[in-house]
Each structure stands twice: as structure tokens, then as C-alpha cells.
Amino acid sequence: MDFSEVELTAEQQAFEKELRDLLDTNWTPDYAHISLDHDRAPDAVRTGMVERGWIHPHFAPDAGGAGLGEIEQQIISSLFEEFYMASPGGNDLLIPTLDKHGSEWLKANVLPGLRTGELSTCLGYSEPDSGSDMAAAKTRAVRDGDMWTINGQKMWTTGAHHADYVFLLARTGPIEEKHRTLTMFLVPMNLPGVQATPIWILGGGRTNVTFYTDVEVSDDYRIGGVNDGWSVMSTPLATEHGAGVVTEGVTPVNGSMGQSFSRTFAKLIDGAIDWAASRKDAEGRSRLEDPLVRMALAEAMLDLEMCWNAAGELGKPMAAEALATNADRLADMAAPEGILDFGVDGKIAAGIIASQRLHSPGTAIYGGTTEIYRNNLARRLGLPRPY
Amino acid sequence: MTTTLRRNDYTLSDEQDQLVAMLRSLFSEKSPISVVRDAEPLGFDAQLWATVRDNGLLTISVPAEAGGDGGGLIELVLTGIEIGRTAAPVPLLDHVVALRTLARLKDEGVELAEGSWESALAGETILSLAPISSWELGAELVPSGALAKSVLAFKDGSVILMTREGLAEQAPNEGCTPVAWWDPTDASVSVTTLLSGDQAAELWELTRREWRIATAASLVGILAMAGEIARAYSVERQAFGVRIAQFQAISHDLVDMHMDELTSRNMTLKAAWLTEHEPDFRPELAAMAMAQATRSVLRSTAKAVHVHGGMGITLEADISLFYRKAAAWALVGGGTRRDLEEISKAVDRRAIERTRWHETHELAKR
Known part of the structure; x- marks a missing residue:
């Protein structure tokens, strides 16, 4: 210790x-x-x-x-x-998978750029009719010799508008066979037939729907065996979920997504403290001295510390839910100005409370809903599969 | 500005692992639920007290200079967790926290009554402390107050020791925990002032922190056992032809209970380590650990009862015993309102850091 x-x-x-x-x-x-x-x-x-x-x-x-x-x-x-800057983005999730399953051609021509980060990727798992149940994917890849033709669409392809490749989950056999007829590809985003259309989400963020219309891609871009997609995808998925995080050294035990939500949550609290320090009540006392304000901030700080102490996969549902609860709590604490967004006169800490409140529901959804996480965690506790 | 990083390592040493194994086997053998039930309503088993004493658990976290084994807060936390797991009816945690504070006073040269230290260290007399005495006037409910001969408290800026001849009468409570009213103005209570001034306030602050950490540890133990009991029931009990753990409405609650347990455990260990090694760094952590353990144990034992359906609310069900203990053990120190008051001091510290951030950085116009 x-x-x-x-x-x-x-x-x-x-x-x-x-x-x-x-x-x-x-x-x-x-x-x-x-x-x-x-x-x-x-x-x-x-x-x-x-x-x-x-x-x-x-x-x-x-x-x-x-x-x-x-x-x-x-x-x-x-x-x-x-510095209040979003991350530079990286390909941590995919590089180990390409190392293990990528074709020689991908390893020689694409992997080096992914390793330096010069090239970037996005994730093509979800579809209009399948989200957390990824094994229901319909996007189809049909083989003809050394070429594949891909048709379908993917939802929530965040970053697709600046990504060079999409890590694409495609159907390569009868859909009735669910996870046994899936294959992974690394599809270049600049191929004819690939199109990214923005989807604007609560809080002003952008994600995308991506369309694949008769996209011709060489077999070199396949990752892993045909119909082995489910196992190829399992490693990056587990990493994204924060599984297997070691509780040593200086890395927070809170797994990957949980960690990023907790950092956002910390900024939300800082914005609320900035607000309290900048406002005075009718008697001229700083809001920081108001016992009710102090109580709300203390509860938020307690929740944040809790999130930092949630290990691995626990981190995501906990941080997502704590972020949402506390965005509500702090918007309420700073009401009515708490509802003002970026760019509005009288906004709080540049509108951070309102914008994070808008953002917070997404954190409990993307990368796997909190329900999916709880199913995974239940299995780790030795509980049987859901009925 | 420069960045500071901290290690974040919760792993136990081999010795600590061995201690846990020893404690686990000792308490599961000597403090089965039948012993806990037989010890009610007082919530004390003299034979178990003799056993923990004979196994060296009273001295394990007492400094070597004062005649103890020189262990620290981590060892006390590990002990507290095992006590909580079996709801062991012994006032070990209150007693050891009081011993640690008395050892510090002895180290400062404070004279204690002849023989009183030795008899407390040997477990012949029981000590406790009054965790909310710095807030309350007059009488207050003292944990283990119905067992203690002497109670440490903080009154009017001084650390005092209240001592009585006979035992105080237990204030009956659903959790069957041995709380009792202690009043420094009571004629049967003699009061000795042990330390005054800034030093006294500091010592009391440390005492409160250690008590919060030790108590939080016992709640972690209750959380762990309540989770185990509820999970075992959920995979055994059938409804609608399936095991009830197969319903997500049940299994997700079980996961939430597990999250409560692990976060409470980690926060308690972290608070213990930092209180011991760097008491000036984030002094709010002990109150955070206590608040987290308190709210967790209240909601999680309620969920554990619920998982059992009607069986859960029967007095004969083991889970209802843990539900009763949860509130009694968690709230006797004054509840999370007082923890949050302590935590709110961290708001002021953060506000100063924010001022420094604004002095260093410009901000994009929005």
C-alpha cells in the first residue's frame, strides 16, 4: 500500500x-x-x-x-x-489487436502510423438496430476473391470525420448465427462509398452516422479470421471498459472511461467552486460561506473521491452516474444561473455546469450502457446469466 | 504551476494478508451469528473479549514504546473489517482508538491514574471515546459507553477523561449496540483534564479521524457480509422457475452493493494510510471514508434485506441482524452531516487552488 x-x-x-x-x-x-x-x-x-x-x-x-x-x-x-483540453486521441484500443490479428500488409503499411498516432481510428460497432447487443449487427461484407464489398451503416462513429480508418464489425454469414458470423475489418475512411454524417448530441458534441455503400476493400484489411470477429473485438472492448486495470503505481485504479468521466466531474466541481467564490448573497457574504452551498459541494467532492476509488470496470457506471447526479445537484445549487450555457451573459464558469449536465446522460450510454456494465460485473461476481 | 503525482496502490503486504487470514479464521470460528445473537441486547460477549485479548488484538495497533506491538492504522482497519463481517460483539475498535490516543498523551508526559494504562492495555478495563463531544453540550450517547470504565472526550478546548465507578446503563436500541449516556456533569462521573490548548485540539482531531477510519472499516465488513449473504440467497431462491439472481432487477442491485463495498474499502484504506503517513495531506479523507461507508451500509443492507423478500424482514433471518447493526454502528458517531461539515473544509482549500489556477492561466472567451 x-x-x-x-x-x-x-x-x-x-x-x-x-x-x-x-x-x-x-x-x-x-x-x-x-x-x-x-x-x-x-x-x-x-x-x-x-x-x-x-x-x-x-x-x-x-x-x-x-x-x-x-x-x-x-x-x-x-x-x-x-489546460482544459480534450485528449489528443490515440489508438491504444486497437494496436494490440492489430499486433495479434492484423494481416502482414496492415502491419507493414498501417500499423506504424497508428503507433505514432499520425493516423487515427474510430469504432464501427453499433448500428441503427443494434447498440449494446452488438452481435445483432447487419452491416454486410461479401467476399469475391481477394476483395470484399461492404454495405450497411454504423451509428455513433465518434471521430469518424477526422479518422483515417474505421474498426468495422461486419456480418459475413447468416445473421441467425449471431456472434459466429462476424468479421472485423480496418476500413479506410477515404474509400469511395464511405460517408460520415454528423449527429449533434446533448451538450453540443458531435458524433456521426457512417454509411457504407458498395465499399470495395481488399482482404488485406481484414483483421483476424473470417467469422472470428467476436473474439477479435473482445480485447479492445474489455480495454475500453477498463477491465484488468492494475491497482499499482500511479495510474488511477478507475478504468479507462471511468477515469475520463471522473476528470470531467472534477472540472464540474471546480466550475461550481468558481461560481460560489464569485457570488455574494444579499448581506455581501461569499456564497462559499453559505452552509447549503458548502453541503452541496461537499457531497459532490465525496462522490468524486468515491469515483477515484472505484476500480476497473466499476469505474464507468459509477463515474457516469455520479457525473449526472452531481451536474443536477450543482445546477440546482447555482440556480437559476446554473441553466445558462456557453456564450450567455451571466453564465457560470463559462457555462460548464449547464453543458456538463447536458452531456452527462451520454456518459451512461456510450461505450456500453451502465446496464451492460452491470451485467458484466454480475457475471464476475459469479451470478448466473440474466433470464 | 507544476504537477504532483501520487501513487495509488491499495495492495496489502504479505504480512497484512496473513493477518487477514488469521482474523478471518478467528472471528468466523469464535464469533458465529449464534454468539452475536446470544450477546444481545447488550451487544457484548465477555468470552469473545477474552479471546481477542489473548490473541493480541488489543495491542496490535498500539505503539511499541507504550507496550504494544507497534502496528498501525492499516492493521486496525483490517481488524475492523473482520469484526464487521461477523458483527462481533466486542468494543475492540473504540477501545484501541482510545488506547492510541492515551499512548500519545503518555508520550507527551501526561500522567494517568495509577495502573489505569496497564489494566486497559490488558483489556481488564474497557475504554471508549465520545466522538461528538466537541459539538454537543452536556450528555451524549457514547459508543461502547455501557461497557467502558473511562471515556475520552473533548470539552471546552480540552481533552478530558471521564471515569465512573460502576457501569453506565445501556440506552436500549434496535441494533443492540452498547451505547450509553455519559454526562461530564453527572456526579458519578469524575473528570480529569489531560491536555488543553492547540495541542489538545490537534490531538482530538486525530482521535476523531482514527475513530472514523476504524468505524468505517467495521461498516466495510458489514457491507461485505451483507453482500455475500444476499448473493448466496439470490442463487438459491427460485421464483417463476428461475433463480432470482437471473432477474436484472436483483442482480444489478447486487452489483451496486458490491460497488459500495469496494469503494468504501478502498477509501478507508487510503484514508488510513494517509492519516498515518501524511496527516496534513487531504485531512478530509477520513470523514469521506466514514461518510461513504455510512451511506453505503445503510442503502446496501436495505437492498440485501429486499433481495430476501419477506424472509428478509423476519428477525430470525441473518440479514435482518446486519440491517439492525448497520445503522447502530454507522450513526453513533453523529451521522454523515458531521462528516460533510468536515469535508466542506476541503471546499475552501480547493477554492485557494482555483485562485492559483486563475492567476496562472488565461481562459478562452466563450
Whole structure:
């Protein structure tokens, strides 16, 4: 057990300074730019990080990274938080899968760019008629020699408008056979027949619906065996869900999505504290001295600490629900101004409370609903499959 | 600004794992639910008290200089969890927290009554403390107050020790926990002032923190056992031809109970480690652990009762016993309102950090 402060080495301090300078030069902190994974860092910052191997800093320098450790990764998260900037995006979820299942051609031609982060990806799992029940996917890939023809559409392809590839789940046999007739592809987004149309969501974020019309793609872009898609997809899915997070070192135990929601939640509290510190009651007392305001903020801080202590897969449902509950709580605490969004006179902390309240329902849905997470967790507790 | 990072490692050492195994086997053997029931309504079993004493559990977290084994708060938390798992009817946690504070006072040169330390360390007399005495005037309900010969409290800026000849009468309660009213102005209570001034306030603050952490640990144990009992029932009990755990309305509640247990456990361990190693860093963590464990144990034991359907509300069901203990153990320290008051001081600390952020950074216009 150890919760002590990490003493940074001279190299780590220099790393922090270099990153801080990169952010300082290219970015002004923006409360609106924390919309979870719907925004990404500006190109100047991304490029600077790609050049330095910092998109996946833990990879070896000859594998697109910088050979850095857990501490540097946490410095990156911490500075992005301090600068109110969305993450640069990475391909962590897919690289291990491509390493294991990718064709030689993909490994030679695409993987290096994914490793440096120069190339980016989006996830093509959900469809109009299937979300959490991914094995019901209808998008079809039909083989003709070395080529596949893909037809169908995918929903919630977040980032598709700037991604180079989509990690696509396709049907390659009778639909009645559910997860046994699925195959994974890495489809270039610039192929004829691929089209991304925006879907605007609560809180102003953008995701997409992507259409695939007679898209011709070579067999080189297949990942794993034909009809092995379900097992190929299981690793990145588990990683996204935060399974297998180790409770050592400096990485928060709260798994991947839970961690990003908790960081957003922390900013929500900071915005509410900024509001309380800037307002006075009729007697001229700071709102920070108002016992009811203090109680609401204390409860929010308690919930945040709880989220940081939720390990692995527990982190996502807990952080998603705590974010929603507390966005309501803090909007209410700061009522009526709590409803004012970005750009409006009298808004609170640049509108962060209202915007995060709008955003919060999505966090309990995307990447797997909280119900799906609870089903997974129930199975880990040894409980039987749902009736 | 520069970044500070902290380690985030909850793993137990091999020795701590061994301690847990020893405690698990000791309490499951010596404190089965029949012992807990037989100890009601007082909530004390003298034989079990002798057993925990003989196994060295009273001295495990007492400093070596004071005659203890030199263990720390983590060991006390691990003990507390096992006590909670069996709802063991012994006032071990209150007693040890009081011993730790008395050891600090002894270390400061404070004189205690002749022989009183030795008899407390040997478990011949029981000590407790009055966790809400800094808020309340006059009499207050004291945990383990019906068993204690002496009770530590904080009154008018001083740490005091209240001592009485006979035992105070238990204030009857559904949880059958040995609480009793103690009043420093009561003629049968003698009061000694042990420490005054800033030092006294500091010592009391630390005492309160340790008591919150130890008590939160016992609630973690209740959470763990309530979860185990409810899960076992849910895979056994059939309705509509299936095991009731197959209904998501049931299994999702069981998952939520598990989340309550794990977050409460992690927060308690983290608060214990930091209180011991860096008491000035985030002093609100002990109150957070206690508040989290309290709200968790209240809602989760209620869910555990509900999973049992009608059986859950019968007095003979094991789960109803844990439901009764949950509130009694969790609320005797004054409830989450007082924890939140403590946590709200962290709001002021964060407001100062926010000022520093605004001095360092410009903000994009929106």
C-alpha cells in the first residue's frame, strides 16, 4: 500500500516542462473543450506530440512511442486536465489487436502510423438496430476473391470525420448465427462509398452516422479470421471498459472511461467552486460561506473521491452516474444561473455546469450502457446469466 | 504551476494478508451469528473479549514504546473489517482508538491514574471515546459507553477523561449496540483534564479521524457480509422457475452493493494510510471514508434485506441482524452531516487552488 507523492526525476521534470511549453504555446484553456471524447486536441498540439512519440508514450521509440513510463503518461493526463483540453486521441484500443490479428500488409503499411498516432481510428460497432447487443449487427461484407464489398451503416462513429480508418464489425454469414458470423475489418475512411454524417448530441458534441455503400476493400484489411470477429473485438472492448486495470503505481485504479468521466466531474466541481467564490448573497457574504452551498459541494467532492476509488470496470457506471447526479445537484445549487450555457451573459464558469449536465446522460450510454456494465460485473461476481 | 503525482496502490503486504487470514479464521470460528445473537441486547460477549485479548488484538495497533506491538492504522482497519463481517460483539475498535490516543498523551508526559494504562492495555478495563463531544453540550450517547470504565472526550478546548465507578446503563436500541449516556456533569462521573490548548485540539482531531477510519472499516465488513449473504440467497431462491439472481432487477442491485463495498474499502484504506503517513495531506479523507461507508451500509443492507423478500424482514433471518447493526454502528458517531461539515473544509482549500489556477492561466472567451 502506498499513496505517497512521486518525486519526479530531472528527466521527468524536463518532460513536464516541454509538454507544458507545447500546450502553453498552442492553446488557451477552454472550459468548453472538455466534452469527453467528442473533441480532440488541436492539430498543432497533436503534431507536436506525434513528432515526440507522445501519443503512445509507453511504446518503444522504434515502435512509434518514446519509451516512457506510467509517470509520464500521468503527467500528460494531468497537464491536459490543467489546460482544459480534450485528449489528443490515440489508438491504444486497437494496436494490440492489430499486433495479434492484423494481416502482414496492415502491419507493414498501417500499423506504424497508428503507433505514432499520425493516423487515427474510430469504432464501427453499433448500428441503427443494434447498440449494446452488438452481435445483432447487419452491416454486410461479401467476399469475391481477394476483395470484399461492404454495405450497411454504423451509428455513433465518434471521430469518424477526422479518422483515417474505421474498426468495422461486419456480418459475413447468416445473421441467425449471431456472434459466429462476424468479421472485423480496418476500413479506410477515404474509400469511395464511405460517408460520415454528423449527429449533434446533448451538450453540443458531435458524433456521426457512417454509411457504407458498395465499399470495395481488399482482404488485406481484414483483421483476424473470417467469422472470428467476436473474439477479435473482445480485447479492445474489455480495454475500453477498463477491465484488468492494475491497482499499482500511479495510474488511477478507475478504468479507462471511468477515469475520463471522473476528470470531467472534477472540472464540474471546480466550475461550481468558481461560481460560489464569485457570488455574494444579499448581506455581501461569499456564497462559499453559505452552509447549503458548502453541503452541496461537499457531497459532490465525496462522490468524486468515491469515483477515484472505484476500480476497473466499476469505474464507468459509477463515474457516469455520479457525473449526472452531481451536474443536477450543482445546477440546482447555482440556480437559476446554473441553466445558462456557453456564450450567455451571466453564465457560470463559462457555462460548464449547464453543458456538463447536458452531456452527462451520454456518459451512461456510450461505450456500453451502465446496464451492460452491470451485467458484466454480475457475471464476475459469479451470478448466473440474466433470464 | 507544476504537477504532483501520487501513487495509488491499495495492495496489502504479505504480512497484512496473513493477518487477514488469521482474523478471518478467528472471528468466523469464535464469533458465529449464534454468539452475536446470544450477546444481545447488550451487544457484548465477555468470552469473545477474552479471546481477542489473548490473541493480541488489543495491542496490535498500539505503539511499541507504550507496550504494544507497534502496528498501525492499516492493521486496525483490517481488524475492523473482520469484526464487521461477523458483527462481533466486542468494543475492540473504540477501545484501541482510545488506547492510541492515551499512548500519545503518555508520550507527551501526561500522567494517568495509577495502573489505569496497564489494566486497559490488558483489556481488564474497557475504554471508549465520545466522538461528538466537541459539538454537543452536556450528555451524549457514547459508543461502547455501557461497557467502558473511562471515556475520552473533548470539552471546552480540552481533552478530558471521564471515569465512573460502576457501569453506565445501556440506552436500549434496535441494533443492540452498547451505547450509553455519559454526562461530564453527572456526579458519578469524575473528570480529569489531560491536555488543553492547540495541542489538545490537534490531538482530538486525530482521535476523531482514527475513530472514523476504524468505524468505517467495521461498516466495510458489514457491507461485505451483507453482500455475500444476499448473493448466496439470490442463487438459491427460485421464483417463476428461475433463480432470482437471473432477474436484472436483483442482480444489478447486487452489483451496486458490491460497488459500495469496494469503494468504501478502498477509501478507508487510503484514508488510513494517509492519516498515518501524511496527516496534513487531504485531512478530509477520513470523514469521506466514514461518510461513504455510512451511506453505503445503510442503502446496501436495505437492498440485501429486499433481495430476501419477506424472509428478509423476519428477525430470525441473518440479514435482518446486519440491517439492525448497520445503522447502530454507522450513526453513533453523529451521522454523515458531521462528516460533510468536515469535508466542506476541503471546499475552501480547493477554492485557494482555483485562485492559483486563475492567476496562472488565461481562459478562452466563450
